Amino acid sequence: MQGETSETGKIVTFGEVLMRLSPSDNRKLLQANHLDFFFGGTEMNVAASLAHMGVEVEHVTNVSNDIVGEAAVATLRKYGIGISAVKKVNFPLGLYFLEVGSAMRSSQVAYNRLNSSFANIDPQQVDWEKILEKCSLLHWSGISPGVSEGAYETLKAGLERAGQKGVMVTADPAYRSNLWKYGRSSREILSGLIALSTIFIGGVNEINELLETEYTSDEAGFIAASKALLKKFPKITKVFDKVRTSVDASWQKVYGRAWNGNAFLSTSQLEITSVVDRIGTGDAFAAGLLYGLQHFNEQEALNFANAACALKHTHMGDVNLVSVEEIQEVAQGKTDGRIKR
Numbered sequence: 429m430q431g432e433t434s435e436t437g438k439i440v441t442f443g444e445v446l447m448r449l450s451p452s453d454n455r456k457l458l459q460a461n462h463l464d465f466f467f468g469g470t471e472m473n474v475a476a477s478l479a480h481m482g483v484e485v486e487h488v489t490n491v492s493n494d495i496v497g498e499a500a501v502a503t504l505r506k507y508g509i510g511i512s513a514v515k516k517v518n519f520p521l522g523l524y525f526l527e528v529g530s531a532m533r534s535s536q537v538a539y540n541r542l543n544s545s546f547a548n549i550d551p552q553q554v555d556w557e558k559i560l561e562k563c564s565l566l567h568w569s570g571i572s573p574g575v576s577e578g579a580y581e582t583l584k585a586g587l588e589r590a591g592q593k594g595v596m597v598t599a600d601p602a603y604r605s606n607l608w609k610y611g612r613s614s615r616e617i618l619s620g621l622i623a624l625s626t627i628f629i630g631g632v633n634e635i636n637e638l639l640e641t642e643y644t645s646d647e648a649g650f651i652a653a654s655k656a657l658l659k660k661f662p663k664i665t666k667v668f669d670k671v672r673t674s675v676d677a678s679w680q681k682v683y684g685r686a687w688n689g690n691a692f693l694s695t696s697q698l699e700i701t702s703v704v705d706r707i708g709t710g711d712a713f714a715a716g717l718l719y720g721l722q723h724f725n726e727q728e729a730l731n732f733a734n735a736a737c738a739l740k741h742t743h744m745g746d747v748n749l750v751s752v753e754e755i756q757e758v759a760q761g762k763t764d765g766r767i768k769r
Contacts, residue, residue: 437564443471468746
């Protein structure tokens with residue numbers, strides 16, 4: 429394990445574990461004779477990155493009751509994620525297919541998750557009282573409540589119990605238009621869940637979607653949007669945002685910014701000119717931020733999160749498997765990539 433386990437309590441994450449299937453070497457599916465696979469999923473990626481950094485973390489999910497689900501659980505164990513809240517059920521594990529783009533060709537994703545083991549989760553399956561014992565933080569994303577009514581109701585129950593127990597709740601209100609097929613309004617549901625949260629990990633686009641506003645994405649617009657969000661949702665105390673500039677699929681620039689209720693914070697921009705894998709980079713930012721908020725001041729936490737995000741672009745798979753020391757080096761300005769001997 430990297431780093432030291434925080435003394436402030438474990439972190440709990442809630443979300444789907446998916447199998448990713450992808451051709452190697454930037455091939456399109458129609459060219460491929462075989463597919464590489466990885467296990468991932470937004471909240472699981474956050475959990476795995478935190479566990480790799482030495483944080484005690486437990487993931488709440490359902491997986492399939494078959495060899496695929498067993499392989500997924502084995503992967504969680506390998507990463508050091510607590511699995512006491514993982515249930516095996518008689519529905520298939522969700523899948524997604526990824527064609528990795530290059531230069532001006534965008535990556536493309538196709539999902540197969542409508543009747544997955546996680547989509548069939550039920551609030552009665554999750555003992556939130558037990559799971560949240562000795563927990564300092566519960567993390568969720570907007571993907572999970574978009575999967576199914578059961579996933580939404582289970583998450584809502586967890587957030588309500590976290591509030592009763594005084595557990596901090598971090599919300600990454602990621603919106604996926606290809607979800608939300610079960611008759612619920614994404615804005616209405618996400619607004620209700622964000623009202624139960626304390627830290628918002630998102631930017632102007634997400635705020636505009638929630639508030640039905642048209643704030644601009646520049647600094648002034650971000651500050652105004654953040655103030656409006658805090659006014660609408662009084663439990664939210666801070667907003668953290670990852671800002672991406674895409675030159676092309678292989679060349680990305682990222683920086684972080686925040687509004688802490690009193691002041692605007694930002695980081696320097698990091699440039700990745702040879703992207704290996706973009707999947708999970710936002711999750712790496714979230715994990716870096718959660719680790720940073722438990723170990724550093726807000727500016728240092730934001731710098732750490734941005735460095736973690738940048739580093740995730742440099743290796744394959746959904747999970748950010750870099751050490752605290754590697755992230756700190758980049759956060760402190762070491763970006764030459766020289767060989768360490």
